[in-house]
Amino acid sequence: MAQKTSPVLKGRYCNSLTEYSRFITREVAIGNIPVGGNNPIRIQSMTTTDTMDTIGTVEQTIRMVDAGCEYVRITAPSIKEAQNLAEIKKELRYRGYDVPLIADIHFTPNAAEVAARIVEKVRVNPGNYADKKRFDELDYTPAEYQAELERIYQKFAPLVKICKEYGTAMRIGTNHGSLSDRIMSYYGDTPRGMVESAMEFMRICEDLDYHNMVISMKSSNPQVMVQAYRLLVETMQKEGMSYPLHLGVTEAGDGEDGRIKSAVGIGTLLEDGLGDTIRVSLTEEPEFEAPVAIALANRYKYRSESTSKLKSEIAYGGTGHNPYEYKKRASAELNTFIGGHQVPRVVLDISGRNLKDPAVLSDAGYLYSALLDKYNMGDQSVDFVFLGDQLPSFSMPGNLKQIYNHQTWKNLSDKRNCHPVYSLAEYLDAEAKDAVLNLVKISNNDLQGEPFNSLQVDKTLVFILETSEVHGMADQRQFFFFLDEAGIDVPVIVKRTYFTNEGTVEKDTKLESQFQLYAATDVGALLVDGFGDGIWLDADLIESKTIVSTSFGILQATRSRISKTEYISCPSCGRTLFDLQETTQLIRSRTSHLKGVKIAIMGCIVNGPGEMADADYGYVGTGPGKITLYRGKEVVKKSVNTEYALDELINIIREDGIWIDAVLEQDL
Numbered sequence: 001m002a003q004k005t006s007p008v009l010k011g012r013y014c015n016s017l018t019e020y021s022r023f024i025t026r027e028v029a030i031g032n033i034p035v036g037g038n039n040p041i042r043i044q045s046m047t048t049t050d051t052m053d054t055i056g057t058v059e060q061t062i063r064m065v066d067a068g069c070e071y072v073r074i075t076a077p078s079i080k081e082a083q084n085l086a087e088i089k090k091e092l093r094y095r096g097y098d099v100p101l102i103a104d105i106h107f108t109p110n111a112a113e114v115a116a117r118i119v120e121k122v123r124v125n126p127g128n129y130a131d132k133k134r135f136d137e138l139d140y141t142p143a144e145y146q147a148e149l150e151r152i153y154q155k156f157a158p159l160v161k162i163c164k165e166y167g168t169a170m171r172i173g174t175n176h177g178s179l180s181d182r183i184m185s186y187y188g189d190t191p192r193g194m195v196e197s198a199m200e201f202m203r204i205c206e207d208l209d210y211h212n213m214v215i216s217m218k219s220s221n222p223q224v225m226v227q228a229y230r231l232l233v234e235t236m237q238k239e240g241m242s243y244p245l246h247l248g249v250t251e252a253g254d255g256e257d258g259r260i261k262s263a264v265g266i267g268t269l270l271e272d273g274l275g276d277t278i279r280v281s282l283t284e285e286p287e288f289e290a291p292v293a294i295a296l297a298n299r300y301k302y303r304s305e306s307t308s309k310l311k312s313e314i315a316y317g318g319t320g321h322n323p324y325e326y327k328k329r330a331s332a333e334l335n336t337f338i339g340g341h342q343v344p345r346v347v348l349d350i351s352g353r354n355l356k357d358p359a360v361l362s363d364a365g366y367l368y369s370a371l372l373d374k375y376n377m378g379d380q381s382v383d384f385v386f387l388g389d390q391l392p393s394f395s396m397p398g399n400l401k402q403i404y405n406h407q408t409w410k411n412l413s414d415k416r417n418c419h420p421v422y423s424l425a426e427y428l429d430a431e432a433k434d435a436v437l438n439l440v441k442i443s444n445n446d447l448q449g450e451p452f453n454s455l456q457v458d459k460t461l462v463f464i465l466e467t468s469e470v471h472g473m474a475d476q477r478q479f480f481f482f483l484d485e486a487g488i489d490v491p492v493i494v495k496r497t498y499f500t501n502e503g504t505v506e507k508d509t510k511l512e513s514q515f516q517l518y519a520a521t522d523v524g525a526l527l528v529d530g531f532g533d534g535i536w537l538d539a540d541l542i543e544s545k546t547i548v549s550t551s552f553g554i555l556q557a558t559r560s561r562i563s564k565t566e567y568i569s570c571p572s573c574g575r576t577l578f579d580l581q582e583t584t585q586l587i588r589s590r591t592s593h594l595k596g597v598k599i600a601i602m603g604c605i606v607n608g609p610g611e612m613a614d615a616d617y618g619y620v621g622t623g624p625g626k627i628t629l630y631r632g633k634e635v636v637k638k639s640v641n642t643e644y645a646l647d648e649l650i651n652i653i654r655e656d657g658i659w660i661d662a663v664l665e666q667d668l
Contacts, residue, residue, distance in 0.1 A: 012237075013230040013323060014272040018478050020303055020471040023233065023273040025244045028212050030169045031100030031120035033070050035214060035276050036244030041297040042277035044071035044246075045286040046104065051081040051088070058091045060286065065099050068290035071277070073102040073123065082114035089118060102171070105129070106178075109155060116162045121169040121214075126197040130155040131180030138185040148182055153204050160208045169212045170205070171246055174198045176219035176228070177614075191217075191228035191324065195235050202241065214277065216246040220568045221614055222265035222557055223326055223528045225249055229269050230323050244276035245269075251600070253569040254283040254584060259292055259513060260520040260553040266296055267521025268528055271473045283569040283584050283601075295510065295517050303470065320484050321529065328530035329480060331491045332459055335436060337383075337401075339462070339491030339533045343561040346551045347403070347493060347536035348544060351388030358394045361385075363544035366397050379563045379595050380552040383534075386421065403439060406430060421464065424451055439464050439493070444479045463492045464536065472496065473522045480531045493534030496522050500541050515542050516550045520557065527558035565592050568600040568615050578603065578621050578642060587619065587646060593662040594653070600630070616658075619649055631656070 015021035027037030035042050045064050049056040051074055061072045076082040082103060089101055103115035103122045109129060116122050130152045140148065163170050174194045187193030194217050205213055215236075217228035229245060236242060249265035252258040262280045269275050280292045333340025353360045358368040358375070365381030368374075375397040384401045389408045396402055402418045403409075409420035410432060419437040422430060427440045428451055441464045446452050469475040476494060483490070498515055519537050526532050535554065537547050555561035569584045580603050587601060600615035604622075618630030622638070627645035629637045629652060640648050653659045 013233045014274060016474075017272070017481075018474050020271075020300075020474065021273050022300075025242045025276055026211065028169055028214055028244050029167070030071060030102075030214075032098065033100055039276070040301065041270075041275060042070045043068050043290050043293045043297065044073060044102070044277055044279050045069050045289045045293075046073040046075070046279070048286055051075055051077075052084055054084060054087045054091060057088050058095070061088070061092060061099065061101075062095065062097055063287045064290060065097055067287040068294050069099070069287075071100050071102055071121070073104050073279075074119075076103045076105055076108075076111045076115050078108055079111050079114055082108075082111040082118070085115055085118045109159060112159050113162055116159060116168045116170075117166055119168070121171060122159070122163065123171040123173050124156075124159070124201070125173055125175055125178055126201045127175060127178035127180045127183070129201075131182050138181055140182075140186060145182075145186065149200060152200060153207075156201060156204055157208060160205055160210050163212065164208065164210045167212070169214065170210075171214045171216060172198050172201045172205075173216040173218065173246065174228070175250060176217075176221070176224055177250070191224060191231050194219075194224075194228040195232045198232065199235060199239075202236075202243070203239075206241070211243075214244045214246050216248060218248050218250040219265075220249065220251040221559070222249055222261060222268070222524070223559060225265045226268050226528050227324050227326070229274060233274060234324075245274055246277045246279065247275040248279045248281055250281050251568045251570045251602075252281050252283075253567050254581065256516060256549060256553055257556070257567070258282045258284075258569075260516055260524075260550065261557040262292065263296060263517040263520035264524030264528065264554065264557045266293075267517070268525035270296065270300055271471075271521060271525050281570070283580050285581075291510065292513070292517065295514055296521070299518070299521075321481065323529065326528070326530055329484070329532075330489055331533055332489045334459060334462065334491060338437075338493075339489075342533070344527070344532055344555055345383040345493065345534035346548070346555070347384040347386060347495075347534060348382045348548055348551075349386045349388075349536075349538050350544065351386055351390050353544070355387065355390050355392040356394070361397070361400070363548060364400070365548060366400065380548060382548060382551075384536075386536075401437075409434070424455070428454065434460060436460060437462060441466055441495075442479075443467055444469075444475050444482075447479070447482055457488060457490055461490050462533075463490050464495050465492050466495050466497070473525045476522075477526060477529075477531065480526070491533035492531070493536050494523050494526055494532045495536040495538070498537075498539040498542070500539075511541060512546055515539050515546070516553070519550055520554050524554050524558050527554065527560050532560075562596045565594045565596075566598040566615075568598060570602050578625075578627075583619075587649075590646065590650065591653075594658065594660065597653070597658060599649075617649060617653065619645065 014023055025036040027034050047057050047060050049060050051057060064072055085103060100120035103119050105112040105122055105124050107128050112122050112124055174197045176194055179193055179197055183193045183197045187196055198215055217232050219225040247266045247269055249262045252261045266278055278293045278297060280289045282289050331339040338345050348364050364385060365378040366375045384403050386403050389405050403421050404418060406420040406422045406426050409418060412418055419434050421439045423441050424446050438460045439462045443466050465476055465479055467475045496519060523535055535551050537551050552563045556563060584601050591599060598615040600618040602620040620628045622628040625642050626639045627642055628635060629640060629649050636652055637648055
């Protein structure tokens with residue numbers, strides 16, 4: 001039986017854990033586009049141009065607005081950039097664009113005070129507005145800590161008063177990677193530290209009767225990000241606050257990985273009704289971010305409050321789930337292959353494929369060599385293939401488990417490495433069962449009936465959890481709550497199916513991307529809380545190789561199973577000191593075979609050293625044409641010329657004994 005910890009009570013961080021219900025926050029005016037309250041989820045992004053390049057910034061802003069951005073953020077690293085925001089705003093208005101502008105501030109209160117008189121909103125980072133980060137461990141008495149808070153009050157209050165006078169909104173944006181030494185020393189590198197970093201500034205604002213605030217809790221780790229936002233909402237409610245939430249996973253990266261990681265973090269919170277404005281941070285041109293954010297937000301545009309057919313109070317109390325810290329659900333370990341301490345397993349349906357050619361398994365991660373008559377596994381090789389009622393005419397790899405519909409399995413002459421899938425009724429009626437592994441399809445609604453009560457749980461049983469509910473994530477989450485309450489430790493494979501013609505995936509030119517975003521939201525939201533021993537995605541009109549890469553991408557983003565190199569790559573902005581997109585692709589081209597290694601690629605030092613605390617190695621711009629290389633938090637080499645920096649980074653990895661040479665496909 002799963003160990004009990006603190007219970008989840010209704011209303012602690014969202015309206016409901018089983019029904020979709022938007023968490024209503026205070027409405028905040030940002031120019032002519034309010035956020036929070038009953039307003040739709042707003043879309044925003046950030047320019048990548050030099051803020052002193054007025055025309056370049058204006059033209060990029062226009063592209064962003066045309067792509068769907070409702071707010072545009074522009075960096076203001078010093079007073080001169082802050083002053084030039086007036087010229088940018090003037091030119092935009094001249095061209096007929098009245099999009100609210102947001103000044104992004106780090107380290108420079110004087111620039112914030114200038115910008116607050118010009119633009120509609122300023123963003124300040126509590127970690128570096130009045131504090132510093134040198135990774136120093138500081139020791140405070142309660143009196144000394146209070147004196148630090150009074151110092152911050154004196155430094156921050158002038159900006160608050162200006163914002164109040166000019167009607168300027170403010171985002172108090174905590175970044176996990178830039179928590180100050182003071183916060184780190186007092187609260188640790190934790191979601192609680194992130195929340196308290198923001199709450200200190202929010203309390204100052206409230207003391208000065210200023211309430212035009214939006215709050216964010218960003219991290220490159222979706223798990224940390226989700227926990228921090230939840231804790232923020234709970235803390236705000238305790239103190240009588242309800243400020244709008246700006247959601248985002250920072251340094252998400254590019255391409256498929258960046259989209260999946262963003263959806264895991266942002267989508268998990270949207271599923272619980274949290275979030276008033278979102279920014280998807282991709283290492284791509286900023287106008288490419290808005291369509292991803294829109295796809296995430298639109299999923300909730302018309303979603304009415306919904307729940308599973310099973311009405312239960314289990315989710316509101318009595319369960320051992322703690323939403324503020326990660327703990328994998330305790331499950332039985334079957335044959336050291338699934339459940340327990342094993343990584344989540346991946347299932348692929350190939351029942352509709354041509355099973356006469358072993359090459360059909362290439363999408364599943366098994367490359368067949370006809371010359372050697374053998375299979376070679378990749379880093380993203382699935383663990384199960386579902387064949388339904390189809391029988392292959394070739395020999396399967398020895399470490400790939402085959403699963404069949406029960407009736408077909410029963411008639412197999414050779415059942416080695418083959419296992420049956422049943423409906424609940426079939427399983428209860430079956431006389432002959434597998435001695436090793438029996439997979440039973442089940443849903444939350446099955447818990448209501450007598451058949452489930454008569455189910456005999458043993459060490460061969462695995463549940464395949466399905467749902468047909470609109471709010472499917474919450475429906476499946478409730479199933480896990482039930483198992484916990486009942487003390488049932490059967491391993492669970494989470495299955496989600498997406499059909500274009502049924503509306504679970506919108507039919508458009510972005511079908512593949514939309515599938516990835518929806519799946520990362522639905523399954524990722526369970527995995528970040530430790531629910532699930534396996535993942536089975538299915539979708540019409542989506543190729544098998546995309547289903548497989550998405551499955552492993554979700555597992556990687558939730559830190560459930562590492563199958564490739566991870567890149568913590570920031571989106572470009574006006575502070576960036578090199579071409580991030582080009583550099584990221586170059587580093588990826590030479591290091592993507594280093595399974596499990598985390599490499600941070602940062603355009604400047606604002607969040608670099610902090611976010612790299614979660615990375616093995618870091619590549620950070622520290623001046624024009626200059627790169628500083630890190631091993632974790634440690635600076636290894638400073639001011640390396642850009643043309644030599646990647647070679648130097650690889651040399652550091654070699655010195656640590658981690659480097660391996662890439663194996664080319666033709667060598668397999």
